[in-house]
Amino acid sequence: xxxxxxxxxxxxxxxxxxxxxxxxxxxxxxxxxxxxxxxxxxxxxxxxxxxxxxxxxxxxxxxxxxxxxxxxxxxxxxxxxxxxxxxxxxxxxxxxxxxxxxxxxxxxxxxxxxxxxxxxxxxxxxxxxxxxxxxxxxxxxxxxxxxxxxxxxxxxxxxxxxxxxxxxxxxxxxxxxxxxxxxxxxxxxxxxxxxxxxxxxxxxxxxxxxxxxxxxxxxxxxxxxxxxxxxxxxxxxxxxxxxxxxxxxxxxxxxxxxxxxxxxxxxxxxxxxxxxxxxxxxxxxxxxxxxxxxxxxxxxxxxxxxxxxxxxxxxxxxxxxxxxxxxxxxxxxxxxxxxxxxxxxxxxxxxxxxxxxxxxxxxxxxxxxxxxxxxxxxxxxxxxxxxxxxxxxxxxxxxxxxxxxxxxxxxxxxxxxxxxxxxxxxxxxxxxxxxxxxxxxxxxxxxxxxxxxxxxxxxxxxxxxxxxxxxxxxxxxxxxxxxxxxxxxxxxxxxxxxxxxxxxxxxxxxxxxxxxxxxxxxxxxxxxxx
Numbered sequence: 001x002x003x004x005x006x007x008x009x010x011x012x013x014x015x016x017x018x019x020x021x022x023x024x025x026x027x028x029x030x031x032x033x034x035x036x037x038x039x040x041x042x043x044x045x046x047x048x049x050x051x052x053x054x055x056x057x058x059x060x061x062x063x064x065x066x067x068x069x070x071x072x073x074x075x076x077x078x079x080x081x082x083x084x085x086x087x088x089x090x091x092x093x094x095x096x097x098x099x100x101x102x103x104x105x106x107x108x109x110x111x112x113x114x115x116x117x118x119x120x121x122x123x124x125x126x127x128x129x130x131x132x133x134x135x136x137x138x139x140x141x142x143x144x145x146x147x148x149x150x151x152x153x154x155x156x157x158x159x160x161x162x163x164x165x166x167x168x169x170x171x172x173x174x175x176x177x178x179x180x181x182x183x184x185x186x187x188x189x190x191x192x193x194x195x196x197x198x199x200x201x202x203x204x205x206x207x208x209x210x211x212x213x214x215x216x217x218x219x220x221x222x223x224x225x226x227x228x229x230x231x232x233x234x235x236x237x238x239x240x241x242x243x244x245x246x247x248x249x250x251x252x253x254x255x256x257x258x259x260x261x262x263x264x265x266x267x268x269x270x271x272x273x274x275x276x277x278x279x280x281x282x283x284x285x286x287x288x289x290x291x292x293x294x295x296x297x298x299x300x301x302x303x304x305x306x307x308x309x310x311x312x313x314x315x316x317x318x319x320x321x322x323x324x325x326x327x328x329x330x331x332x333x334x335x336x337x338x339x340x341x342x343x344x345x346x347x348x349x350x351x352x353x354x355x356x357x358x359x360x361x362x363x364x365x366x367x368x369x370x371x372x373x374x375x376x377x378x379x380x381x382x383x384x385x386x387x388x389x390x391x392x393x394x395x396x397x398x399x400x401x402x403x404x405x406x407x408x409x410x411x412x413x414x415x416x417x418x419x420x421x422x423x424x425x426x427x428x429x430x431x432x433x434x435x436x437x438x439x440x441x442x443x444x445x446x447x448x449x450x451x452x453x454x455x456x457x458x459x460x461x462x463x464x465x466x467x468x469x470x471x472x473x474x475x476x477x478x479x480x481x482x483x484x485x486x487x488x489x490x491x492x493x494x495x496x497x498x499x500x501x502x503x504x505x506x507x508x509x510x511x512x513x514x515x516x517x518x519x520x521x522x523x524x525x526x527x528x529x530x
Contacts, residue, residue, distance in 0.1 A: 003156040003329045010357035019180040055126035065110040071410045110387045128379035134366035136163025139382045144351045152323035160359045165373040166348040167338040173362045179204030186248040189490045190483045192256045208485035220260040224269045231277045247280040253321045254287030254441020257483045257498035261439040283324045283335045287441030289404045290411045300420040305409030331355030342404045347377040414501035421511040425518025442502035448495045470520035
Protein backbone atom coordinates (compact mmCIF):
# COMPACT_ATOMS: atom_id res chain seq x y z
CA UNK A 1 0.00 0.00 0.00
CA UNK A 2 1.30 3.45 -0.94
CA UNK A 3 0.78 6.75 0.83
CA UNK A 4 -1.31 9.30 -1.09
CA UNK A 5 0.27 12.76 -1.30
CA UNK A 6 -1.42 15.48 -3.36
CA UNK A 7 0.23 18.27 -5.35
CA UNK A 8 -0.65 20.96 -2.81
CA UNK A 9 0.99 19.04 0.02
CA UNK A 10 4.16 18.57 -2.01
CA UNK A 11 4.34 22.25 -2.91
CA UNK A 12 3.71 23.41 0.66
CA UNK A 13 6.40 21.16 2.11
CA UNK A 14 9.13 21.11 -0.55
CA UNK A 15 9.12 24.76 -1.64
CA UNK A 16 11.52 25.50 1.22
CA UNK A 17 14.15 23.19 -0.31
CA UNK A 18 14.41 25.20 -3.54
CA UNK A 19 17.19 27.71 -4.06
CA UNK A 20 16.66 31.34 -5.00
CA UNK A 21 17.37 30.74 -8.68
CA UNK A 22 14.28 28.56 -9.17
CA UNK A 23 11.80 31.44 -9.06
CA UNK A 24 13.80 33.21 -11.79
CA UNK A 25 13.97 30.12 -14.00
CA UNK A 26 11.28 30.92 -16.54
CA UNK A 27 11.19 29.63 -20.09
CA UNK A 28 9.98 32.67 -22.04
CA UNK A 29 7.74 31.12 -24.67
CA UNK A 30 7.05 32.85 -27.96
CA UNK A 31 4.36 30.44 -29.15
CA UNK A 32 0.67 30.08 -28.26
CA UNK A 33 -0.24 27.63 -25.53
CA UNK A 34 -3.87 28.70 -25.38
CA UNK A 35 -6.43 30.60 -27.43
CA UNK A 36 -9.00 33.11 -26.20
CA UNK A 37 -12.63 32.11 -26.12
CA UNK A 38 -14.29 32.29 -29.51
CA UNK A 39 -11.20 31.45 -31.59
CA UNK A 40 -11.80 28.26 -33.54
CA UNK A 41 -8.59 26.69 -34.89
CA UNK A 42 -8.55 25.15 -38.36
CA UNK A 43 -8.81 21.34 -38.22
CA UNK A 44 -5.93 20.89 -40.69
CA UNK A 45 -3.54 23.85 -40.39
CA UNK A 46 -0.27 24.33 -42.30
CA UNK A 47 2.30 24.96 -39.58
CA UNK A 48 4.71 27.79 -40.33
CA UNK A 49 5.51 28.57 -36.70
CA UNK A 50 7.73 25.75 -35.42
CA UNK A 51 11.48 26.27 -35.90
CA UNK A 52 12.20 22.59 -36.45
CA UNK A 53 13.71 21.14 -39.64
CA UNK A 54 11.55 18.67 -41.51
CA UNK A 55 12.87 15.13 -41.10
CA UNK A 56 13.51 15.08 -44.86
CA UNK A 57 16.58 17.21 -44.15
CA UNK A 58 18.10 14.56 -41.90
CA UNK A 59 21.02 12.86 -43.71
CA UNK A 60 20.29 9.47 -42.10
CA UNK A 61 17.78 7.03 -43.57
CA UNK A 62 18.42 4.16 -41.18
CA UNK A 63 20.76 2.80 -38.53
CA UNK A 64 21.43 -0.93 -38.18
CA UNK A 65 23.03 -2.16 -34.99
CA UNK A 66 24.67 -5.51 -34.42
CA UNK A 67 24.13 -6.29 -30.73
CA UNK A 68 26.12 -8.85 -28.74
CA UNK A 69 24.44 -11.43 -26.52
CA UNK A 70 26.95 -11.10 -23.66
CA UNK A 71 29.82 -8.84 -22.56
CA UNK A 72 33.17 -9.47 -24.31
CA UNK A 73 31.55 -11.66 -26.97
CA UNK A 74 34.20 -10.50 -29.45
CA UNK A 75 36.79 -12.63 -27.62
CA UNK A 76 34.90 -15.75 -28.72
CA UNK A 77 35.06 -14.98 -32.44
CA UNK A 78 37.12 -17.40 -34.59
CA UNK A 79 39.34 -14.65 -35.97
CA UNK A 80 42.29 -13.96 -33.69
CA UNK A 81 41.87 -10.47 -32.35
CA UNK A 82 40.80 -8.65 -29.21
CA UNK A 83 39.20 -6.06 -31.46
CA UNK A 84 36.71 -7.12 -34.10
CA UNK A 85 38.26 -5.12 -36.95
CA UNK A 86 41.94 -5.95 -36.33
CA UNK A 87 43.70 -7.79 -39.15
CA UNK A 88 42.77 -8.26 -42.77
CA UNK A 89 39.95 -10.48 -43.95
CA UNK A 90 41.11 -14.03 -44.23
CA UNK A 91 42.90 -16.40 -41.91
CA UNK A 92 43.43 -13.88 -39.10
CA UNK A 93 40.63 -11.45 -39.80
CA UNK A 94 37.08 -11.27 -41.04
CA UNK A 95 35.08 -10.35 -44.10
CA UNK A 96 33.08 -7.49 -42.63
CA UNK A 97 30.52 -7.37 -45.44
CA UNK A 98 29.77 -11.07 -45.14
CA UNK A 99 29.63 -10.89 -41.36
CA UNK A 100 27.11 -8.01 -41.42
CA UNK A 101 25.08 -9.74 -44.15
CA UNK A 102 24.80 -12.84 -41.99
CA UNK A 103 23.42 -10.73 -39.14
CA UNK A 104 20.89 -9.10 -41.47
CA UNK A 105 19.84 -12.48 -42.84
CA UNK A 106 19.27 -14.07 -39.43
CA UNK A 107 17.24 -11.08 -38.20
CA UNK A 108 19.43 -10.30 -35.20
CA UNK A 109 20.14 -6.70 -36.23
CA UNK A 110 18.39 -3.83 -34.47
CA UNK A 111 17.02 -1.70 -37.29
CA UNK A 112 16.13 1.97 -36.75
CA UNK A 113 14.51 3.52 -39.84
CA UNK A 114 13.48 7.10 -40.51
CA UNK A 115 9.87 5.94 -40.33
CA UNK A 116 8.68 2.76 -38.64
CA UNK A 117 4.87 2.59 -38.53
CA UNK A 118 5.03 -1.18 -37.98
CA UNK A 119 6.25 -0.82 -34.38
CA UNK A 120 4.82 1.95 -32.20
CA UNK A 121 7.31 1.11 -29.43
CA UNK A 122 10.33 1.89 -31.61
CA UNK A 123 11.80 5.39 -31.72
CA UNK A 124 12.31 6.14 -35.45
CA UNK A 125 15.07 8.30 -36.88
CA UNK A 126 12.51 10.98 -37.74
CA UNK A 127 11.94 11.44 -34.02
CA UNK A 128 15.41 10.57 -32.72
CA UNK A 129 17.08 13.37 -34.71
CA UNK A 130 14.38 15.94 -33.93
CA UNK A 131 13.80 18.36 -31.05
CA UNK A 132 11.74 16.72 -28.36
CA UNK A 133 10.18 17.21 -24.95
CA UNK A 134 12.69 17.85 -22.14
CA UNK A 135 11.29 14.92 -20.18
CA UNK A 136 12.53 12.39 -22.74
CA UNK A 137 10.82 10.11 -25.26
CA UNK A 138 7.64 8.43 -23.96
CA UNK A 139 9.11 4.99 -24.71
CA UNK A 140 12.10 5.64 -22.44
CA UNK A 141 10.03 7.21 -19.66
CA UNK A 142 7.50 4.36 -19.76
CA UNK A 143 10.30 1.80 -19.54
CA UNK A 144 11.97 3.63 -16.66
CA UNK A 145 8.64 3.78 -14.81
CA UNK A 146 8.14 0.05 -15.33
CA UNK A 147 11.66 -0.65 -14.06
CA UNK A 148 11.25 1.51 -10.95
CA UNK A 149 7.77 0.13 -10.32
CA UNK A 150 9.04 -3.44 -10.60
CA UNK A 151 12.12 -3.11 -8.37
CA UNK A 152 11.83 0.07 -6.30
CA UNK A 153 8.27 1.34 -6.25
CA UNK A 154 8.05 4.45 -4.03
CA UNK A 155 5.98 4.18 -0.86
CA UNK A 156 3.90 7.21 -1.93
CA UNK A 157 1.92 7.74 -5.10
CA UNK A 158 2.77 11.22 -6.43
CA UNK A 159 6.11 10.57 -8.17
CA UNK A 160 7.41 10.87 -11.70
CA UNK A 161 10.47 10.40 -13.91
CA UNK A 162 12.51 12.46 -16.36
CA UNK A 163 15.50 11.59 -18.53
CA UNK A 164 18.88 13.32 -18.26
CA UNK A 165 22.23 13.27 -20.04
CA UNK A 166 24.06 10.93 -17.67
CA UNK A 167 24.48 11.01 -13.90
CA UNK A 168 26.68 14.11 -13.98
CA UNK A 169 23.87 16.02 -15.67
CA UNK A 170 21.37 14.60 -13.16
CA UNK A 171 23.56 15.73 -10.24
CA UNK A 172 24.03 19.16 -11.78
CA UNK A 173 20.28 19.58 -12.21
CA UNK A 174 19.55 18.49 -8.65
CA UNK A 175 22.07 20.69 -6.87
CA UNK A 176 21.53 23.65 -9.20
CA UNK A 177 17.94 23.44 -7.95
CA UNK A 178 18.55 22.76 -4.25
CA UNK A 179 21.83 24.46 -3.30
CA UNK A 180 22.37 28.14 -2.46
CA UNK A 181 25.05 30.21 -0.74
CA UNK A 182 23.67 29.40 2.70
CA UNK A 183 22.83 25.72 2.08
CA UNK A 184 24.72 22.82 3.65
CA UNK A 185 24.68 19.30 2.20
CA UNK A 186 25.68 16.14 4.06
CA UNK A 187 27.92 13.73 2.14
CA UNK A 188 29.89 10.56 2.79
CA UNK A 189 33.36 11.69 3.86
CA UNK A 190 34.88 10.01 0.79
CA UNK A 191 32.78 10.51 -2.31
CA UNK A 192 32.55 11.18 -6.04
CA UNK A 193 34.36 14.50 -6.03
CA UNK A 194 32.56 16.17 -9.01
CA UNK A 195 29.47 16.23 -6.78
CA UNK A 196 31.41 18.38 -4.31
CA UNK A 197 32.05 20.75 -7.21
CA UNK A 198 28.36 20.76 -8.11
CA UNK A 199 27.49 21.87 -4.59
CA UNK A 200 30.24 24.43 -4.10
CA UNK A 201 29.70 25.99 -7.52
CA UNK A 202 26.20 26.92 -6.33
CA UNK A 203 27.66 28.37 -3.14
CA UNK A 204 26.68 25.36 -1.06
CA UNK A 205 28.81 23.85 1.68
CA UNK A 206 29.49 20.06 1.80
CA UNK A 207 29.62 18.52 5.29
CA UNK A 208 31.34 15.09 5.68
CA UNK A 209 29.76 12.14 7.45
CA UNK A 210 31.98 9.46 8.96
CA UNK A 211 32.12 6.14 7.12
CA UNK A 212 32.59 2.70 8.60
CA UNK A 213 35.07 1.24 6.09
CA UNK A 214 34.65 -2.43 6.90
CA UNK A 215 33.75 -5.84 5.45
CA UNK A 216 30.82 -6.17 7.88
CA UNK A 217 27.72 -5.75 5.65
CA UNK A 218 25.61 -4.54 8.57
CA UNK A 219 28.09 -1.82 9.55
CA UNK A 220 29.66 -0.60 6.32
CA UNK A 221 28.74 2.82 5.02
CA UNK A 222 27.58 5.94 6.85
CA UNK A 223 28.13 5.90 10.61
CA UNK A 224 24.51 6.30 11.73
CA UNK A 225 25.38 7.19 15.33
CA UNK A 226 27.69 9.99 14.19
CA UNK A 227 25.04 11.33 11.80
CA UNK A 228 22.34 11.31 14.48
CA UNK A 229 24.53 13.04 17.07
CA UNK A 230 25.72 15.62 14.54
CA UNK A 231 22.19 16.67 13.66
CA UNK A 232 20.74 16.41 17.17
CA UNK A 233 23.49 18.72 18.45
CA UNK A 234 23.87 20.94 15.41
CA UNK A 235 23.21 24.19 17.29
CA UNK A 236 26.12 23.55 19.68
CA UNK A 237 28.47 21.55 17.46
CA UNK A 238 31.38 22.33 15.15
CA UNK A 239 29.09 23.55 12.39
CA UNK A 240 26.76 25.69 14.51
CA UNK A 241 27.70 28.77 12.47
CA UNK A 242 26.18 27.13 9.38
CA UNK A 243 22.56 26.46 8.46
CA UNK A 244 21.22 23.02 9.23
CA UNK A 245 21.62 20.63 6.26
CA UNK A 246 19.04 20.72 3.51
CA UNK A 247 20.04 17.46 1.81
CA UNK A 248 22.03 14.25 2.12
CA UNK A 249 23.96 13.06 -0.93
CA UNK A 250 24.78 9.36 -0.79
CA UNK A 251 26.11 6.73 -3.19
CA UNK A 252 24.12 3.87 -1.72
CA UNK A 253 25.39 0.67 -3.36
CA UNK A 254 28.96 -0.12 -4.43
CA UNK A 255 29.92 3.30 -3.07
CA UNK A 256 32.55 5.33 -4.88
CA UNK A 257 35.37 5.09 -3.78
CA UNK A 258 34.98 2.37 -1.13
CA UNK A 259 32.82 -0.25 -2.92
CA UNK A 260 30.59 -0.57 0.17
CA UNK A 261 26.79 -0.86 0.38
CA UNK A 262 24.40 0.42 3.01
CA UNK A 263 22.31 -2.38 4.54
CA UNK A 264 18.53 -2.05 4.45
CA UNK A 265 18.50 -1.62 8.23
CA UNK A 266 20.96 1.25 7.90
CA UNK A 267 18.90 2.84 5.12
CA UNK A 268 15.82 2.78 7.35
CA UNK A 269 17.76 4.37 10.20
CA UNK A 270 19.17 7.09 7.93
CA UNK A 271 15.74 7.74 6.42
CA UNK A 272 14.24 8.12 9.90
CA UNK A 273 16.95 10.65 10.79
CA UNK A 274 16.21 12.60 7.61
CA UNK A 275 12.49 12.55 8.42
CA UNK A 276 13.18 13.82 11.93
CA UNK A 277 15.39 16.67 10.70
CA UNK A 278 13.48 17.31 7.44
CA UNK A 279 16.37 16.55 5.05
CA UNK A 280 16.14 15.58 1.38
CA UNK A 281 17.94 12.38 0.32
CA UNK A 282 19.73 12.45 -3.04
CA UNK A 283 20.27 8.74 -3.73
CA UNK A 284 22.90 8.27 -6.44
CA UNK A 285 22.91 4.64 -7.61
CA UNK A 286 25.06 4.14 -10.72
CA UNK A 287 26.44 0.79 -9.51
CA UNK A 288 23.44 -0.82 -7.81
CA UNK A 289 22.78 -3.45 -10.47
CA UNK A 290 26.37 -4.73 -10.25
CA UNK A 291 25.76 -6.54 -6.97
CA UNK A 292 28.08 -9.27 -5.63
CA UNK A 293 27.78 -12.20 -3.30
CA UNK A 294 30.69 -12.60 -0.84
CA UNK A 295 34.01 -13.78 -2.24
CA UNK A 296 34.44 -17.52 -1.58
CA UNK A 297 38.07 -18.11 -0.59
CA UNK A 298 37.57 -21.88 -0.59
CA UNK A 299 36.60 -21.63 -4.25
CA UNK A 300 38.00 -18.29 -5.51
CA UNK A 301 36.81 -18.73 -9.08
CA UNK A 302 33.22 -19.37 -8.01
CA UNK A 303 30.77 -17.10 -9.82
CA UNK A 304 27.18 -17.55 -8.68
CA UNK A 305 25.87 -15.67 -11.71
CA UNK A 306 27.28 -18.34 -14.01
CA UNK A 307 26.63 -21.51 -11.99
CA UNK A 308 22.85 -21.05 -11.77
CA UNK A 309 22.80 -20.04 -8.10
CA UNK A 310 21.47 -16.57 -8.92
CA UNK A 311 18.23 -16.91 -10.86
CA UNK A 312 16.34 -13.94 -12.25
CA UNK A 313 13.88 -14.09 -9.36
CA UNK A 314 16.64 -14.36 -6.74
CA UNK A 315 18.54 -11.47 -8.33
CA UNK A 316 15.50 -9.19 -8.23
CA UNK A 317 14.13 -10.17 -4.82
CA UNK A 318 17.23 -11.06 -2.77
CA UNK A 319 20.43 -9.79 -4.40
CA UNK A 320 19.59 -6.23 -5.39
CA UNK A 321 19.50 -3.69 -2.57
CA UNK A 322 16.11 -1.93 -2.43
CA UNK A 323 16.16 1.82 -3.01
CA UNK A 324 15.35 4.45 -0.39
CA UNK A 325 12.26 4.99 -2.60
CA UNK A 326 10.72 1.80 -1.23
CA UNK A 327 10.58 3.28 2.29
CA UNK A 328 9.92 6.90 1.25
CA UNK A 329 6.51 7.87 2.64
CA UNK A 330 6.87 11.63 2.27
CA UNK A 331 8.51 12.15 -1.15
CA UNK A 332 11.89 13.31 0.19
CA UNK A 333 14.02 10.94 -1.93
CA UNK A 334 15.48 11.97 -5.29
CA UNK A 335 16.86 8.84 -6.97
CA UNK A 336 19.41 8.99 -9.80
CA UNK A 337 19.86 6.03 -12.14
CA UNK A 338 22.03 5.74 -15.23
CA UNK A 339 22.59 3.49 -18.22
CA UNK A 340 26.31 4.36 -18.18
CA UNK A 341 27.72 1.55 -16.06
CA UNK A 342 25.66 -1.28 -17.54
CA UNK A 343 25.20 -0.16 -21.16
CA UNK A 344 27.61 2.57 -22.33
CA UNK A 345 28.74 5.82 -20.68
CA UNK A 346 29.12 7.56 -24.03
CA UNK A 347 25.35 7.31 -24.54
CA UNK A 348 25.03 10.00 -21.83
CA UNK A 349 21.66 8.71 -20.73
CA UNK A 350 20.18 8.56 -17.23
CA UNK A 351 16.94 9.26 -15.41
CA UNK A 352 15.75 10.96 -12.24
CA UNK A 353 12.93 9.79 -9.94
CA UNK A 354 11.40 12.35 -7.59
CA UNK A 355 8.13 13.71 -6.25
CA UNK A 356 6.20 15.58 -8.94
CA UNK A 357 6.76 19.03 -7.41
CA UNK A 358 10.55 18.69 -7.36
CA UNK A 359 10.60 16.98 -10.76
CA UNK A 360 8.69 19.84 -12.34
CA UNK A 361 11.40 22.23 -11.11
CA UNK A 362 14.11 20.01 -12.62
CA UNK A 363 12.21 19.96 -15.90
CA UNK A 364 12.10 23.77 -15.93
CA UNK A 365 15.88 23.76 -15.62
CA UNK A 366 16.14 21.36 -18.56
CA UNK A 367 13.85 23.62 -20.59
CA UNK A 368 16.26 26.55 -20.29
CA UNK A 369 19.51 24.54 -20.61
CA UNK A 370 20.11 21.34 -22.60
CA UNK A 371 16.45 20.27 -23.02
CA UNK A 372 16.17 16.52 -23.70
CA UNK A 373 19.06 14.03 -23.76
CA UNK A 374 20.44 12.99 -27.16
CA UNK A 375 17.67 11.51 -29.29
CA UNK A 376 19.96 8.95 -30.93
CA UNK A 377 21.03 7.71 -27.50
CA UNK A 378 17.43 7.28 -26.41
CA UNK A 379 16.49 5.56 -29.68
CA UNK A 380 19.44 3.16 -29.65
CA UNK A 381 18.93 2.22 -26.01
CA UNK A 382 15.19 1.66 -26.21
CA UNK A 383 15.17 -0.06 -29.59
CA UNK A 384 17.87 -2.49 -28.45
CA UNK A 385 15.87 -3.26 -25.29
CA UNK A 386 12.78 -3.77 -27.48
CA UNK A 387 14.74 -6.23 -29.63
CA UNK A 388 15.89 -8.16 -26.57
CA UNK A 389 12.31 -8.19 -25.24
CA UNK A 390 11.12 -10.17 -28.29
CA UNK A 391 12.62 -13.25 -26.62
CA UNK A 392 10.65 -12.64 -23.38
CA UNK A 393 7.11 -12.04 -24.62
CA UNK A 394 7.76 -8.33 -24.89
CA UNK A 395 8.83 -7.97 -21.25
CA UNK A 396 11.32 -5.09 -21.51
CA UNK A 397 12.15 -5.00 -17.81
CA UNK A 398 13.05 -8.68 -17.74
CA UNK A 399 15.05 -8.41 -20.98
CA UNK A 400 17.02 -5.46 -19.60
CA UNK A 401 17.70 -7.02 -16.21
CA UNK A 402 18.87 -10.28 -17.79
CA UNK A 403 21.44 -8.25 -19.75
CA UNK A 404 22.45 -6.45 -16.56
CA UNK A 405 22.91 -9.80 -14.82
CA UNK A 406 25.39 -10.80 -17.53
CA UNK A 407 27.33 -7.60 -16.89
CA UNK A 408 27.23 -8.28 -13.14
CA UNK A 409 28.59 -11.77 -13.81
CA UNK A 410 31.60 -10.30 -15.62
CA UNK A 411 32.24 -7.84 -12.80
CA UNK A 412 31.96 -10.66 -10.27
CA UNK A 413 34.59 -12.61 -12.20
CA UNK A 414 36.89 -9.59 -12.23
CA UNK A 415 36.38 -9.03 -8.51
CA UNK A 416 37.33 -12.65 -7.93
CA UNK A 417 40.45 -12.50 -10.12
CA UNK A 418 41.75 -9.27 -8.56
CA UNK A 419 41.01 -10.37 -4.99
CA UNK A 420 42.73 -13.71 -5.47
CA UNK A 421 45.75 -12.07 -7.10
CA UNK A 422 46.12 -9.44 -4.37
CA UNK A 423 45.85 -12.03 -1.59
CA UNK A 424 48.57 -14.08 -3.30
CA UNK A 425 51.16 -11.31 -2.99
CA UNK A 426 53.84 -11.47 -0.28
CA UNK A 427 52.85 -7.96 0.83
CA UNK A 428 49.34 -9.13 1.66
CA UNK A 429 50.55 -12.33 3.32
CA UNK A 430 52.93 -10.29 5.48
CA UNK A 431 50.13 -7.98 6.62
CA UNK A 432 51.30 -4.88 4.81
CA UNK A 433 47.83 -4.29 3.39
CA UNK A 434 44.32 -5.69 3.70
CA UNK A 435 41.29 -5.64 1.45
CA UNK A 436 37.85 -4.18 2.04
CA UNK A 437 35.75 -6.61 0.04
CA UNK A 438 33.41 -4.76 -2.33
CA UNK A 439 29.73 -5.63 -2.21
CA UNK A 440 28.85 -4.08 -5.58
CA UNK A 441 30.15 -1.95 -8.40
CA UNK A 442 33.64 -1.65 -9.82
CA UNK A 443 35.87 -0.53 -6.95
CA UNK A 444 37.94 -2.34 -4.35
CA UNK A 445 39.66 -0.65 -1.38
CA UNK A 446 43.14 -1.59 -0.23
CA UNK A 447 44.01 -0.46 3.31
CA UNK A 448 47.70 0.16 3.95
CA UNK A 449 48.50 -1.14 7.45
CA UNK A 450 50.79 1.61 8.69
CA UNK A 451 50.10 0.80 12.37
CA UNK A 452 51.69 -2.63 12.12
CA UNK A 453 55.03 -1.17 11.12
CA UNK A 454 55.63 1.64 13.59
CA UNK A 455 54.35 5.16 13.99
CA UNK A 456 53.93 7.29 10.87
CA UNK A 457 53.74 10.99 11.62
CA UNK A 458 52.00 12.06 8.40
CA UNK A 459 49.76 9.44 6.83
CA UNK A 460 48.91 11.56 3.80
CA UNK A 461 52.56 12.02 2.89
CA UNK A 462 53.06 8.32 3.49
CA UNK A 463 50.18 7.56 1.10
CA UNK A 464 51.83 9.81 -1.47
CA UNK A 465 55.02 7.82 -1.02
CA UNK A 466 53.15 4.53 -1.53
CA UNK A 467 51.64 5.98 -4.68
CA UNK A 468 55.04 6.99 -6.07
CA UNK A 469 56.29 3.44 -5.54
CA UNK A 470 53.25 2.05 -7.34
CA UNK A 471 53.75 4.43 -10.24
CA UNK A 472 57.36 3.29 -10.53
CA UNK A 473 56.24 -0.34 -10.51
CA UNK A 474 53.65 0.37 -13.19
CA UNK A 475 50.39 0.21 -11.20
CA UNK A 476 48.14 3.29 -11.32
CA UNK A 477 45.54 3.70 -8.55
CA UNK A 478 43.61 6.48 -6.79
CA UNK A 479 44.56 7.61 -3.29
CA UNK A 480 41.50 7.50 -1.05
CA UNK A 481 42.28 10.79 0.67
CA UNK A 482 42.07 12.63 -2.63
CA UNK A 483 38.35 11.81 -2.69
CA UNK A 484 37.77 13.21 0.81
CA UNK A 485 35.33 16.03 1.41
CA UNK A 486 37.59 17.32 4.23
CA UNK A 487 41.09 15.81 4.44
CA UNK A 488 41.60 16.92 8.04
CA UNK A 489 38.28 15.38 9.13
CA UNK A 490 39.08 12.08 7.37
CA UNK A 491 42.78 11.89 8.23
CA UNK A 492 42.50 8.77 10.42
CA UNK A 493 40.57 6.87 7.74
CA UNK A 494 42.59 7.95 4.69
CA UNK A 495 45.05 5.05 4.51
CA UNK A 496 43.44 3.31 1.56
CA UNK A 497 43.80 3.01 -2.20
CA UNK A 498 40.89 2.84 -4.63
CA UNK A 499 41.35 0.14 -7.28
CA UNK A 500 38.98 -0.47 -10.16
CA UNK A 501 38.62 -3.72 -12.07
CA UNK A 502 36.37 -2.16 -14.73
CA UNK A 503 38.77 -0.91 -17.40
CA UNK A 504 41.49 -3.54 -17.83
CA UNK A 505 40.96 -5.83 -20.83
CA UNK A 506 41.95 -9.26 -19.46
CA UNK A 507 42.47 -11.37 -16.35
CA UNK A 508 46.20 -11.30 -16.99
CA UNK A 509 46.22 -7.51 -16.70
CA UNK A 510 44.48 -7.73 -13.32
CA UNK A 511 46.91 -10.36 -12.09
CA UNK A 512 49.98 -8.42 -13.21
CA UNK A 513 48.59 -5.18 -11.73
CA UNK A 514 48.08 -6.94 -8.38
CA UNK A 515 51.65 -8.28 -8.43
CA UNK A 516 52.97 -4.80 -9.18
CA UNK A 517 50.90 -3.29 -6.38
CA UNK A 518 52.31 -5.84 -3.96
CA UNK A 519 55.87 -5.02 -5.01
CA UNK A 520 55.26 -1.30 -4.62
CA UNK A 521 53.85 -1.70 -1.10
CA UNK A 522 56.78 -3.96 -0.16
CA UNK A 523 59.22 -1.31 -1.41
CA UNK A 524 57.51 1.38 0.64
CA UNK A 525 57.76 -0.56 3.90
CA UNK A 526 61.32 -1.70 3.23
CA UNK A 527 62.50 1.84 2.58
CA UNK A 528 60.45 3.27 5.46
CA UNK A 529 61.82 0.79 7.97
CA UNK A 530 65.38 1.52 6.84
